[in-house]
Amino acid sequence: MTEVNRRTVLAGAIAAGAAATLNPLAAIESAKASTPLQGKQAPGWYRYKVGEIEVTVVTDGARTFPLTDSYVTNIKKEEVSAMLAANFLDPANITNSYSPIVVNTGSKLVLIDTGNGPAAAALPNSSYGQLLLNLAAADIDPGAIDVVVISHFHGDHVNGLLTADNKLAFPNAEVMVPSVEWKFWTDDGEMSRAPEGRMATQFKNNRRVFDALNRKVTQYNWNKKVAPGITPVATVGHTPGHTSFIVSSGSGKIYVQSDLTHHTALFAGNPGWHVFLDQDPGMAEATRRKVYDMIVAEKLMVQGFHAPFPGVGHLEKAGNGYRFVPAPWNPSV
Amino acid sequence: MTEVNRRTVLAGAIAAGAAATLNPLAAIESAKASTPLQGKQAPGWYRYKVGEIEVTVVTDGARTFPLTDSYVTNIKKEEVSAMLAANFLDPANITNSYSPIVVNTGSKLVLIDTGNGPAAAALPNSSYGQLLLNLAAADIDPGAIDVVVISHFHGDHVNGLLTADNKLAFPNAEVMVPSVEWKFWTDDGEMSRAPEGRMATQFKNNRRVFDALNRKVTQYNWNKKVAPGITPVATVGHTPGHTSFIVSSGSGKIYVQSDLTHHTALFAGNPGWHVFLDQDPGMAEATRRKVYDMIVAEKLMVQGFHAPFPGVGHLEKAGNGYRFVPAPWNPSV
Numbered sequence: 001m002t003e004v005n006r007r008t009v010l011a012g013a014i015a016a017g018a019a020a021t022l023n024p025l026a027a028i029e030s031a032k033a034s035t036p037l038q039g040k041q042a043p044g045w046y047r048y049k050v051g052e053i054e055v056t057v058v059t060d061g062a063r064t065f066p067l068t069d070s071y072v073t074n075i076k077k078e079e080v081s082a083m084l085a086a087n088f089l090d091p092a093n094i095t096n097s098y099s100p101i102v103v104n105t106g107s108k109l110v111l112i113d114t115g116n117g118p119a120a121a122a123l124p125n126s127s128y129g130q131l132l133l134n135l136a137a138a139d140i141d142p143g144a145i146d147v148v149v150i151s152h153f154h155g156d157h158v159n160g161l162l163t164a165d166n167k168l169a170f171p172n173a174e175v176m177v178p179s180v181e182w183k184f185w186t187d188d189g190e191m192s193r194a195p196e197g198r199m200a201t202q203f204k205n206n207r208r209v210f211d212a213l214n215r216k217v218t219q220y221n222w223n224k225k226v227a228p229g230i231t232p233v234a235t236v237g238h239t240p241g242h243t244s245f246i247v248s249s250g251s252g253k254i255y256v257q258s259d260l261t262h263h264t265a266l267f268a269g270n271p272g273w274h275v276f277l278d279q280d281p282g283m284a285e286a287t288r289r290k291v292y293d294m295i296v297a298e299k300l301m302v303q304g305f306h307a308p309f310p311g312v313g314h315l316e317k318a319g320n321g322y323r324f325v326p327a328p329w330n331p332s333v
Numbered sequence: 334m335t336e337v338n339r340r341t342v343l344a345g346a347i348a349a350g351a352a353a354t355l356n357p358l359a360a361i362e363s364a365k366a367s368t369p370l371q372g373k374q375a376p377g378w379y380r381y382k383v384g385e386i387e388v389t390v391v392t393d394g395a396r397t398f399p400l401t402d403s404y405v406t407n408i409k410k411e412e413v414s415a416m417l418a419a420n421f422l423d424p425a426n427i428t429n430s431y432s433p434i435v436v437n438t439g440s441k442l443v444l445i446d447t448g449n450g451p452a453a454a455a456l457p458n459s460s461y462g463q464l465l466l467n468l469a470a471a472d473i474d475p476g477a478i479d480v481v482v483i484s485h486f487h488g489d490h491v492n493g494l495l496t497a498d499n500k501l502a503f504p505n506a507e508v509m510v511p512s513v514e515w516k517f518w519t520d521d522g523e524m525s526r527a528p529e530g531r532m533a534t535q536f537k538n539n540r541r542v543f544d545a546l547n548r549k550v551t552q553y554n555w556n557k558k559v560a561p562g563i564t565p566v567a568t569v570g571h572t573p574g575h576t577s578f579i580v581s582s583g584s585g586k587i588y589v590q591s592d593l594t595h596h597t598a599l600f601a602g603n604p605g606w607h608v609f610l611d612q613d614p615g616m617a618e619a620t621r622r623k624v625y626d627m628i629v630a631e632k633l634m635v636q637g638f639h640a641p642f643p644g645v646g647h648l649e650k651a652g653n654g655y656r657f658v659p660a661p662w663n664p665s666v
Binding site for chain 1: 367368370371372373374375376377378379380387389392394395420421422428430437439440441442460461463470471472473477632641642643646647658659660661662663664665666
């Protein structure tokens with residue numbers, strides 16, 4: 001918070017006798033002319049139509065953390081850093097954006113993925129975990145969500161199922177999960193074989209979240225609609241059951257890519273780079289290349305969970321990879 | 334407005350006896366599950382810091398009109414159309430975005446350019462002239478604006494000085510205009526020599542606007558600050574007094590380009606293309622190339638009046654021209 005109310009500060013300074021070091025008239029004049037800095041960002045939601053369907057991108061915010069040697073597992077940190085700089089980004093830090101979407105099919109209000117959860121928003125200096133705040137700004141009642149569809153079981157997609165006090169964030173929603181993903185993360189054998197560290201932590205986190213839901217979920221299968229106009233498709237590698245979605249209505253169609261790429265500039269630009277979160281990096285890369293070639297060929301509109309808000313645009317071939325071309329902001333819907 | 338309240342429609346249909354062709358229970362179930370489409374876009378403002386200065390981009394909206402032979406004066410319509418398509422844009426129409434900015438220097442609240450004015454917002458199906466609406470959304474009181482700085486005297490930059498009933502939209506603001514621009518548009522000889530059509534209309538419009546202000550303006554000269562941290566620089570060609578701005582504070586610096594390029598994808602991508610609005614197209618092109626080469630060399634952040642909202646980013650060389658690379662949306666300020 002950088003907001004300073006100059007009127008108050010100056011009035012206080014003058015009242016306290018600091019006028020000896022200030023020209024009081026100049027101070028008053030300056031105070032009169034100034035408006036305090038606001039320091040507050042616009043609410044992060046954006047709406048567009050896909051045929052008769054209304055999509056509202058509702059950002060969960062973004063998180064910045066230091067670039068480390070292990071962020072891209074098969075490329076030296078210096079090369080990653082140079083790629084960030086070439087994209088006019090901070091070469092020392094990664095900023096990861098999170099954008100769940102709400103799809104109003106006309107008969108169902110569907111949330112795809114849930115962000116990091118309000119507990120993350122409560123962390124010091126947090127700028128993520130904001131889904132519920134931005135839903136409110138977009139005038140969408142969490143109680144009106146009919147279906148929550150999860151793409152895969154990483155914390156930034158499932159943790160938002162719960163409020164900060166571990167209640168259901170979407171109390172009236174059916175929670176739909178990919179059956180392959182469900183099987184993997186709820187398998188006690190898989191859990192017992194998970195390496196200590198990140199994988200073990202992810203297993204524990206998924207037990208925590210879904211146990212709080214009493215494991216009350218509906219498993220869905222790929223290529224069978226989860227709601228009118230929303231078809232899940234297998235895009236595995238990032239996780240065993242990682243799922244993307246095709247949303248279509250009339251002649252409108254978008255490809256909701258989930259985590260087909262993490263940080264867009266880095267991993268679309270370099271589809272051969274592997275983010276440390278890819279569980280099967282080789283398969284994730286093969287999936288990414290195959291789907292991106294299809295998207296380019298069909299000139300499909302893409303919605304990217306980790307693309308900077310609002311994260312909707314197209315892909316084009318560029319160099320040895322792809323470039324994400326954001327759609328221009330439309331002041332209407 | 335595409336909003337349909339299904340509850341009302343279905344309840345009405347059932348009450349009217351349409352239940353004969355509907356399964357009433359299914360209809361009620363469907364109505365219960367649905368939330369009306371909202372059809373409303375997020376308010377168009379976005380905030381960022383330049384050193385200690387706070388910039389708020391406040392969009393005036395965007396206007397879509399058919400691509401004609403005369404839009405790019407030195408290129409065939411088919412080639413322009415193909416360039417639009419290559420950028421995933423509608424090949425038959427031009428969408429022009431407008432983004433004035435509010436600069437809070439800490440001591441002055443400065444608005445640079447004013448958009449098309451609220452009279453434009455009142456036109457049928459209008460999606461422009463929205464500056465005052467978006468200022469309100471950003472919690473900025475028009476009465477708190479200390480200074481309005483005008484870049485040049487085209488209607489989409491000056492018409493917003495007036496309310497729909499021709500009152501001062503920013504009643505407490507000093508209005509600052511480039512002295513060269515003022516001299517040209519207020520010169521009776523220039524006006525008498527203006528060709529019928531667009532130029533004559535622009536002269537009349539400027540008389541209308543500035544006469545409503547009783548011609549009460551402050552003329553500013555290039556390279557002399559108009560407010561703390563805001564330096565106007567000559568970028569002539571588009572109009573005789575066309576002005577851009579350097580906003581700087583500490584190590585922060587942005588280049589506010591005004592109309593150095595119109596439609597960004599077309600004219601940054603092809604700096605040799607001439608928009609019909611360039612008064613001296615050759616000079617406008619030379620200015621564009623010179624300034625863009627400087628911006629690329631210095632890796633300056635750019636704020637573009639006609640770049641899609643929020644219109645802040647960088648420029649890189651691409652092919653025979655330049656590519657605008659939008660800055661990622663920051664959920665904080």
